[in-house]
Amino acid sequence: MKELLYISKQNNEIFQKIVGKRQLSQIKKEYDQAYTRLILLDYDGTLSPFVKNPEDAVPSKELLNLLKKMTADKKNKVVINSGRNRQVLDKWFKGIDLDFAAEHGAFFKENHKWHKNVQEKITWDDEILRIIEHTIDKTPRSRMEIKDASLVWHYRNVDVWLAELRQKQLINALMGPASRLNLQIVPGNKIVEIKSPDFNKGSEVKRLLGKNNYDFILAIGDDTTDEDMFHALPSGGVSIKVGHFSPAAKYRIPVQSSVIPFFENLIK
Template sequence: NRLKAIDLFIEKNPEYEKKFTLVLVVVPSRIGTKNYFLLKKQVDEMVGYINGKYGSIEWIPIWYLYRQLPLINLTALYNIADVALVTPLRDGMNLVAKEYLATKTEKKGVLILSEMAGAARELGEAIIVNPNDIEAIVEAIRRAFSLSDEEQIEMNRIMNRRLSRYTIEKWAKEFLESLIKAGDIQLEYSTKKMTKTIRNRIQKDYLSAQQRLLLLDYDGTLVAFADTPRKAKPDERLLNLLNKLTSDKKNQVVIISGRKKETLESWFNLSRLILVAEHGAWIKKAPNDWQTIEPLSNQWKEQIRPLMEHYVDWTPGSFLEEKDFSLVWHYRKADPNLADVRTKELENALLDLIANLNLGVLRGNKIIEIKNVSINKGRIASLLLKDYPADFILAVGDDYTDEDIFMVLPENAYTIKVGISSTYAHYSIQSPEDVRQFLFELTEVNQ
């Protein structure tokens, strides 16, 4: 893509002919493998094509060096290069970008860096590009050539200062701290884990209770996550389980989900099951129709939707889901490295855009959702507690939207988090399958 970008750059900017040379250093590796041979053949042909198309006795656009350069020569090349074009399609760190900056003793020079390189997270002042977007690389080269000396010096000063401060010792310290934190989370999980003793206590309290309120999340709690929302439809086994729970007159069962109300209604047709959609925006108490808990507006969508659609176009494998009062960007099927970059960018862009709106940005499991800030699962749980007084309260959920429920419930409520993470819940359970088994045991103890 770099070579295609150079070809397109010269074609679109003929005024730069004879004013620059690309020094392409290709270090031999994986010699003998078929794919490497084919890739090298493509590079050889592309270099020849560009040099033949634009080159002359006076100017060769690309100097092609297929060999390992000694460090002293490579350092000298970095030092004299006005622009470094570092655009890997995928890279864990990429030291070339940092080495280039380290050689800029006069601080002049422009780094163009792939957003897929790990170093891009530290070198935000560089010109960051999508390595798959040839037009973007062309624009980055044009911009690099147009930056003033003062702009180059300031950009490099900031990046070099950051690199000099973030030493290997500091990295090692942060790594060990993260490792210790992971151990603390594991310890917390083990202390909250649902043991047989805890299960027996819950079953005993369940059996003796006169009125029970069961608040259940759906995705990640009753069913495992799926690539697309449509694939998470409840199976017959789950429907039978919910039917058993709701047929007990002492139970009031509520599914509190982030899903659309139309989806929940099409999936669940149980007369005594309360459905809550869009994290609490909608509630349906059979046989009543859906109701909102307060007047809500969705006029803000026209302002927000174009930005989120842009990130759908920019992130292959992602898609936008529109609900009545929220917009959700799903990225479960996107490349994990690219998604990691895009989620931070989109979240920051959304926070800037909604500064004066009554909206909040919610980070869920492989989603970013924007919705009215007053709507959350904790608020609807509080209303349900008033409407359905109970001497046995159980809440089960898997992500931080469910933490709002755990926080508002009384201390004597049984709160259970699915998975390993920090939580306000009293106990933790491993998977949706374990949740189903636990709920099934409750129905059996009541026989």
Template sequence: TRKLFGEHKLILSVDRLDYSKGILHRLRGFATFLEHHAEYHGKVTLAMVIVPSRDHVGSYAELKTKIDEEIGSINGRYSTMNWTPVCYFYHGFSLEELTAMYYVADIALVTPLRDGMNLVAKEYVATKCDNPGVLILSEMAGAAVELTDAIQINPNDTEQIENAICQALEMPEEEQKQRLKRMQSILSVQTVNKWAADFVNELNATCMKNDMLRKKRIVAASIAQIKLKYNHAKQRLILLDYDGTLTALKPRPEDAQPTPELISILQQLASDPANHIVINSGRDHFTLEKWLGTLPISMAAEHGAFYKENGVWHKNIKKIEWGAGILSILQMFVDRTPRSHLEVKETALAWHYRESDAWLGTLRAQQLVNTQISLCTRQKLQILQGNKVIEIKSPDCNKGSEVGRLLANRRYDFVIAMGDDTTDEDMFQALPMSAITIKIGSVSEAANYHLSAQSDVLPFLRSLLGKQKTATKEGSIKNRLTFAFDFLKDLLKTQ
């Protein structure tokens, strides 16, 4: 192979015929290099291997024609009796032949416009051993994430291709070997066998996790067990999130008023003197009071920053004075994200994007978190990523701290908590293992039960209101003991 190209510096590219490979951009970059660097004429050869692919398709045949024309133009302009700038091979090579070409190539030019991985880059690095060489790699190739010691370029920029070729030709041999050695150490670990083993292990772990989480689904037997424990309790604490739990999530939060059915169920639950009903919500206390203030229940607003007991609202923390920096950044994201809006509470700021385009909203949410995290850290504020909302608040209060306050004030022999959001994880984790915790929608590792949809919440609460059957039939005590045993057994499994 070396004899074929003589003493010329050899640049190698290997691709199949495809638009995504950036072959025309590569040729134009090489042409620009020859145009601006006459000192390398007769000293550098580009060996271009293109493996036929779909050339019977019209658009691919057209691409091949353009490649042929570009190569012909370069060779026609610069070639001499002793030198051809571009050596073109329109056919495949055996692995042995390719390996030999990789080994002798001074530079590998791998510049796809988009590529999932690109094994050519890895094959080139793997074959070099103690032989020097330089890899020029497109930043659009998946392999660029691992092969950071390559000269990385934007494949759409012919000037970058030109400069990268110059840098590669002028790179000292010792630096070439050091770069190759670092990349080879990565490839020697991240092998296809390790990738396959990792994939299978992760698949097995996911299956085991899904199987465990599947057992958390509430079925008829689960309801019977919970109802049994509910009926035998003397002091009950019932913690309920509002949005996404008691009511369906609405594009506009102000449209999530309680339905007559919800009001009726809460009224019936609260009418039992053994029950202490607490709405534990991120909503502001003015809204909760307006919607639910007539009910004989307790409430916690803004993640415990305010709480209502015995008909009186209490404030847990001081009103936060929001700096102009945080507000201006949030307003900028409101302006940049159509149909998003900012909610200013006394102790929290909430940027809602439920009505925005799903893709744009998710992108902007991550950008907002990245933008605000350093500023919030300096001001000792917490950023919460909820369901289509980013909230900035004091870390002093959360749904878990409210649970701690409630449990410190009274002893309960039955505790149940229901929520749908990441903010409800604090509530679940603050409760004792004996508590019944139910996650709505997605499955949570912190909760020991799962309801798949918000529409199942009110029927579940209604089932708790069912009349307790009198134990008159023979064997009823045995049945209760069986239920209790099964309940404890399932509870231990889910912990």
């Protein structure tokens, strides 16, 4: 009986977190009453659906128009806090008055200028490269992405059973060299990323909050890396998880396709 009550309570909590009319009304009330707003947006899986090839996940016209409306309101500071690199963010959102955090906080852009939280471009250890390359050789349709501040193994197009096996094997193989080199292994949505532990999406939020005070703060994302953002918000902040339930977020939007309509309703 106790187990049933516990499960029932959990189910109720999960259901209550879903953004429906009542929750949207409350968030919108806080938004409308605020004079200074910080809006933190993940990209892949949040503003844009996942696709087979990450290079094809270009922003839709609907999204670009939404971002233009959001940034036209001078009460809003809108930041795309993404794992994407600087070059892609600049290319895709050219002409829109956005700020960015690239590669999970390794770089940030304010007032049209990029700044870095890493001292220099990382030279990757041969052992780590060999481990990832060996995994790719054994895993058809997987690939490695070398960024300025991180290495990423992508396996979105790999058969599910093989992907799960190889992901566990790769993480186990990387633990030794990653520990020796003081690097962090971050499992994400169909990726495994190797990076410095000195920055993440949450450290970028803390940097922003340290510079200004905001009446309204909202962060939205779909991945485990976005939970760093949620944890960095003050108690009155609005955190929204897209997709599966997360105890780190106050609210949940179950499907990615509902994200743009949510913001359209929020700002109208």
